[in-house]
Amino acid sequence: MTTTQIIAAIISSSVLSAALTSFVNWILHNSNYKKDYYKKILEKRFNAFEKVQDLAGKLSFQTQLDNSVIPTIFFDKEYYDQFIISLATTIDSSFWLDISTSSKLTELNVFLLNNITNNINYDWDIDQMNQKYNELGTNHLENIRLFRQEIQTLVNKELKNLHKVERFFNNKIELEKSFPVLKSKFTNSN
Structure with missing residues (x-):
């Protein structure tokens, strides 16, 4: 083997080694x-589910009134x-939730708007408003209990698949349900 061949072999092996190293580094x-x-997607999803869990907790607390x-x-x-x-704020993060949980939050929001907010006259004094909130709370205790149970069930179901990011994005193609919003019973003077 001549000196030129040895030098050519060393250079070509060095170039091949450098190319192979660059390729492996690129893959890594x-x-x-x-x-x-x-990891970033999962972190956003975890944060959204923590908000939903906090919301479900707030729905589970109950207060004893006189009767x-x-x-x-x-x-x-x-x-x-x-x-x-x-x-x-939970609905603001709903992009990171599965479609079922996101729809259930929207349904809860519309339910509260139609059945609670639209039945409160903001011209009333605070005691009248609070009394009406109590009355509506009594009337809708079971509805709220069902919303909490359904939300908790959806969260528990989705937590099993939280790490399947590609599946999550594929399922985001589904359309969210729509819920009718009713007009308020009152017109406020404000």
Whole structure:
């Protein structure tokens, strides 16, 4: 073997080794990128499900009135308003939830709008409003209990598949249900 052949063999093996190393590094980088992407998606989904879990917890608390038990969210205007804000922030994160859970949250929102908010006259004094919240809470205790159970069931079901990111995005193609919104019984002077 001549000196030229030896040098050519060393250079070609060095070039081949560098190319192979670059190719393996590129594959590892792409693999890590995909893993990091999935981690970020999972983190967003976990955060959304934590909000739903918190919301279900708020629906489960009950308060004893003189003659009935009501969900605590209907104790007074302040509790109800805090719950509505919590529901709104949860719905804001609903993109990261499966379609069934997202639809159930929308259904709960429309139910509360149609059956609670639209039955409150904001021209009433605070005591009248709170009394009406209590009355509506008594009337809708079972509905709220069912919403909480359904939401909890959906969350438990979805948590089993939370890590299946591709399946999650494939299922996002489904259309969300729509729910009719009714007009308020009152026109406010504000």
